Amino acid sequence: MVQYLLMITAELENLTNLQPQGGSDDVNFPFMFKLKCGCGEVTEKETCVSLNETVPLPTGRGNAHLVQKCKFCGRSGNLTMITGQGRPLTQEASQAGSFMPVMAFDCRGFEPLEFHFGGTWQAESIEGTKFEGIDLSEGEYADYDEKGECPVMISNPRAKFTVVK
Template sequence: MPTFVLFVKAELENVSEIVCPEGHAWCVDVKEAAGDEEKRGVWIDPNESTPLSGSRGEANLVLKFPDSKKESSATVVGLKAKKLTVPEQGAVYSAEAQETDKWQPLLAIDCRGLEPIGWQPRSGYTVVSEGGKRFEDIEIEDGAWCDYDDENDLSVGVDELEWEWRVHKGK
């Protein structure tokens, strides 16, 4: 069962961090691992489990591709490896990552029969300004978001949000 890790980086303007709160549901695009079928905008919720057919196991996402005989599944996992740590819930993208131009891991999922191919940062994210003001339940549409921190007289924004999925191969 391969583990895929979502890495992100972005340009932040007067933003100290982007928070994916505990219990955050993730909207992703997936494709059949052994085929070409794709499903876009499916939700993986770490707080919901669905039983797997013919098994005692459960997963956070269970689906069947049209021409497939088997179910495909994905489960949100925490990951603690030698050079990589991904929390199961409560991931944060920080300003330090931007300053060093580093990709930062946000999400790890174990997959069976499917592979993630996209990420849609829809609602549920929290942005914290450098002044400490929290902007709740934001959507980073088209890789950008902006607002105004009136408490600290700051323009705040997220721009050039990039993401990529990588297969985790290490221990």
């Protein structure tokens, strides 16, 4: 059993608290990334997992958020999401170039790679205005904060997976 922690960072202009819409533990947020099998084969397309979808394990003992066979070697692997580890990306962390945790994954037989910023995100301006429904799939987001009378922007979103166990 190896646990991977999805860590994100981005350049935030006049924004703070970037996180998945509804928070890191939102059951409907789609986490999309490629998987690498223990044999070294990487999936061609992103795999999508969310907290609200589980499938029974082939052994019949418990559930996982993903059970999949490698198309190359035929080995089966599974992935289970672990809640309670996510924290919003603050402006201070962004300016420092720090990565913040979003979600943990217990992976057996697979390693997550290349997170895709799909789904909708939320953040708030430094003046407190909430911005929801943010689409980062194109790599940036720009808007204007009427209350704070300033432009807001998210650019250069980056993600990495780190081993935690």
